[in-house]
Each structure stands twice: as C-alpha cells, then as structure tokens.
Amino acid sequence: MxxxxxxxxxxxxxxxxxxxxxxxxxxxxxxxxxxxxxxxxxxxxxxxxxxxxxxxxxxxxxxxxxxxxxELRIGTLGAERLLKEGDGLSLVADGQNNLFDPTEIPVPGTLLVALAPGQEILLDDGRIALKVEEQFRCGSSVAVECTVVRGGVLKSGKSIAAPGVEIQTPxxxxxxxxxxxxxxxxxxxxxxxxxxxxxxxxxxxxxxxxxxxxxxxxxxxxxxxxxxxxxxxxxxxxxxxxxxxxxxxxxxxxxxxxxxxxxxxxxxxxxxxxxxxxxxxxxxxxxxxxxxxxxxxxxxxxxxxxxxxxxxxxxxxxxxxxxxxxxxxxxxxxxxxxxxxxxxx
Structure with missing residues (x-):
C-alpha cells in the first residue's frame, strides 16, 4: 500500500x-x-x-x-516579540497580561504554579529557550521571572514545553x-x-x-x-x-x-x-x-x-x-x- x-x-x-x-x-x-x-x-x-x-x-x-x-501554548500577544539572549521577562497567567508589554508573556496558569528556579522552558518547538529565575505569588496570582537563554521571534499560540514537569490537564x-x-x-x-x-x-x-x-x-x-x-x-x-x-x-x-x-x-x-x-x-x-x-x-x-x-x-x-x-x-x-x-x- x-x-x-x-x-x-x-x-x-x-x-x-x-x-x-x-x-x-x-x-x-x-x-x-x-x-x-x-x-x-x-x-x-x-x-x-x-x-x-x-x-x-x-x-x-x-x-x-x-x-x-x-497541550500548552502561548496566549494572545499584542504583537510578535523579539526575545534576545539575556533578556528578562515575566510569565503571567493567560488573560492577565498587558497585551503590549514586551516583558510579559501569557501562559496557562497551571504551568506557572509548577515552575521552580532553574527549570528550562522551551517555546515554539524549542526554537526559543528560557530559564526560570524566580516564582512570585500574590494571593492566588502567580508570576514567574525568566531569562532568555536562546532568543528568537515569539508569536501568539506557539507551543510551550517544560521538560520533566508533569501538569494535570483535561x-x-x-x-x-x-x-x-x-x-x-x-x-x-x-x-x-x-x-x-x-x-x-x-x-x-x-x-x-x-x-x-x-x-x-x-x-x-x-x-x-x-x-x-x-x-x-x-x-x-x-x-x-x-x-x-x-x-x-x-x-x-x-x-x-x-x-x-x-x-x-x-x-x-x-x-x-x-x-x-x-x-x-x-x-x-x-x-x-x-x-x-x-x-x-x-x-x-x-x-x-x-x-x-x-x-x-x-x-x-x-x-x-x-x-x-x-x-x-x-x-x-x-x-x-x-x-x-x-x-x-
């Protein structure tokens, strides 16, 4: 056949x-x-x-x-973002981000609570890599500060992977x-x-x-x-x-x-x-x-x-x-x- x-x-x-x-x-x-x-x-x-x-x-x-x-994907961005090696940025819960703040990246909230310092995050089939620096909590809100390890252009809806992290989703x-x-x-x-x-x-x-x-x-x-x-x-x-x-x-x-x-x-x-x-x-x-x-x-x-x-x-x-x-x-x-x-x- x-x-x-x-x-x-x-x-x-x-x-x-x-x-x-x-x-x-x-x-x-x-x-x-x-x-x-x-x-x-x-x-x-x-x-x-x-x-x-x-x-x-x-x-x-x-x-x-x-x-x-x-699956895990980037939320809606106001415009595509150019991420450069060494840049700092914040991962925030999808829907809670400022669409036009270039330092905020919306991701599923279930991912944020599972991230710890040192964790690698891969975006867009691994084309872009981040390293988690710190997790911040304020009541029920969670944000994660990251450093760009491998840069690139990021667009809305691109894939997210956190190797070794298991997240319970339906x-x-x-x-x-x-x-x-x-x-x-x-x-x-x-x-x-x-x-x-x-x-x-x-x-x-x-x-x-x-x-x-x-x-x-x-x-x-x-x-x-x-x-x-x-x-x-x-x-x-x-x-x-x-x-x-x-x-x-x-x-x-x-x-x-x-x-x-x-x-x-x-x-x-x-x-x-x-x-x-x-x-x-x-x-x-x-x-x-x-x-x-x-x-x-x-x-x-x-x-x-x-x-x-x-x-x-x-x-x-x-x-x-x-x-x-x-x-x-x-x-x-x-x-x-x-x-x-x-x-x-």
Missing amino acids: KTKIYGTIGPACCDTEMLVHLFEKGMTGIRINLSHADLEEADAWISGIHSAWSRLHDGTPEILIDLRGP TLTERDYRNLARVKQCRITGVMLPFVRNQEDLKNLKEALINEDAGDIRIFAKIENLQGMEHLGELLPHCDEIVIARGDLGNAMPLAKLPCAQEEIAAQCRKHGRAFMVVTQMLASMEHRAVPTRAEVSDIFRAVQQGAASVMLTGETAVGEYPLEAMEVLVDTVREAEWYLEERR
Missing part, C-alpha cells in the same frame, strides 16, 4: 487553485490545525478542499483536524468539544489528539466522538511526551494510527535521542500491526528555500524504510514560501523510496 502524504492548510495554500495543484502533485490528504482557531472559522478552507478534490477525484478527501488537547478543552460537535457536518475523516499520555485520553476522545454520532472517525494519537512513549503499548488498541510528532517529542528529551525514540515507536507499531505517521520538520528548510537539504530527503527515506503509513508537511505548506515545491519533493522522495525498497525485496 502506498504511503499517504498529507499537507497542512494555512495562508500559503488555502486558495482553491493552490489546493488543486497540491493534490495534482500527489498530496492525498490535508490537516487543519485547530490550535489557533475553531472549526467553524475554517468553513471556507473546508469548502475549498472539497472543491479542489472534486476537480480531480471522486469521493471525499481525507481531512484531519488537530485538536488543542492537553484530555479535551471546551474548544475541542465545540469542534468535535461539527466534525460530522464538516465531513472530517480523522481527529489528531496532541500530547496523548495514556489510554484514558484516547477513551475520552472516542466517547466524545460517539456522543456526536461520529464514532467511525479515525483517531490519530500524537506521541509528543515521555508519558506517551512509556504507555505506547496501551495506546495501540485505542487508536487507528500513531503519530510520531517530533517537534514536542524532541523537547522532551535530548535531540540526540530523538532518532532512537522514532525507531522504537516505529518498531512497536510494526510489531503490533498499528499504522504510524512521521511528522515535523521533514522539509523545514523549504519554508524559505526552493530546494531541500540532503539530510531532509534522507529523513523522508528513513521514515518510509521504517514502515510509515503516512508522512506530513506542516509549516512547509501552511505558511511556507514554496508549498508546491515542498509537496513535490515529499511525494517524489516517498515514491522513489517505495520503488527502491520494493525492488530490493
């Missing part, structure tokens, strides 16, 4: 004509990231996806939604429940749950889908933390596909260990006959370059060699400067890998 190839919709590829070209290049499905918006706001995108697909194929396109789930947010209520009418074919920790997370999602008369929709369990890796065996019976989401998973461990983690997850999935997807930074350089690196195409080959049922582009198609070129490289490299591996059997 051919490897499925997904893109991610966003400003760079939401035009119907662009979607037609992506499907022509060989894209077989598309992801909608709901970390930053509701499904209701994506009506125009969904209409465009169906329109583009129908011009080339019969039936219904594969559309995955990526829920917010128990499987699904209120926004997730609102989005799940619309999956059937929007003809969504799969739901991706971030930061899956144990089988209870997947059971909770399945129950929510059944309650919306959508129990037949496929469940994709994203492995993005050590808890998910440790409980992988118990997750397999409760999902349709495992997602090796290397962005946040790479924040949960030294990067040198990430390829080993990918191999271990892939091996467990192969052993138990569970499909898996490889995603994150497969062609990251092509967000701003028309050609990939040699390491990137080798990474794609390795994913196919490991037996991935599907691969996915994220920022490359959503916000990149070369969405068509990136999709063409992904498709060509995957199909070449399939041909080569088949010939060697």
